[in-house]
Amino acid sequence: MKRVACPKCGAYLTFDGNKYPVGRILVFECAACKKSFKVRVKPSDTPTEAKPALAYLSVIENSFHNQQVIPLYMGENIIGRYVKGTPANAPIVTTDPSIDTTHCIITVKRNKKQELCFILRDAPSNTGTFYHDTILKDADRINLEDDAIITIGATSMIFSLPKEKEE
Ligand SMILES: [Zn+2]
Known part of the structure; x- marks a missing residue:
């Protein structure tokens, strides 16, 4: 407390x-x-030792918000514009009107080799989710790599894996 x-x-x-x-x-x-x-x-x-972040989204500062870092955890990480009572569990505090309150989802899970996978999909949203400037179709599932760039509305985010795991 x-x-x-x-x-x-x-x-x-x-x-x-x-x-x-x-x-x-x-x-x-x-x-x-x-x-x-x-x-x-x-x-x-918010203690991190209980629930370690498996990756991060660095939200790049623009006229709608300050820079912020969103931790991603096992399971579905629902990304959207923060509103009171938001259903998003990984919200962005922003006034960007082109970001939906549930805009895109990154699912963290393990594949058959027990490797962590980070799968991006559109929620779906009104203005779309872009992966390296290409808009996702509803059925698209993108396996995110370190340093992937995701754009929603006027806002870009960089996906990154924890640096200590890069060795
Ligand atoms: Zn008082």
Whole structure:
């Protein structure tokens, strides 16, 4: 549990950082003085040792958002524009209107050789998902390589494997 202090009266309240993606802004109301205030979830609030990231998406900064890094985990990683109550478990905090709230999906799984695979598909989305500037068809399943470039809306992301595994 993470403890935060009310900026007005200093009373403490706690929240479970594991429940929220890094970068999410949480709004609290102080039980003591009723002031509402915002807290941004930091990487240190979400322990990584329990659930190691298997790869990352580096979202390149543009006029809609700051740079951000999205960890990818085993199973389906649903990528889209963050909205309150989002069904995406790997959302991007952005105002880019051309990114759907569920835009594309990266499935992390093991193949028959027990090697990790990272499979990209369109959700489907309204504006499409691009892999190295080629739009995906609905049936396309792309096996992502390190440094693959994915573009959704006006936003580009670089897929990368953890660097310590590259040796
Ligand atoms: Zn207070």
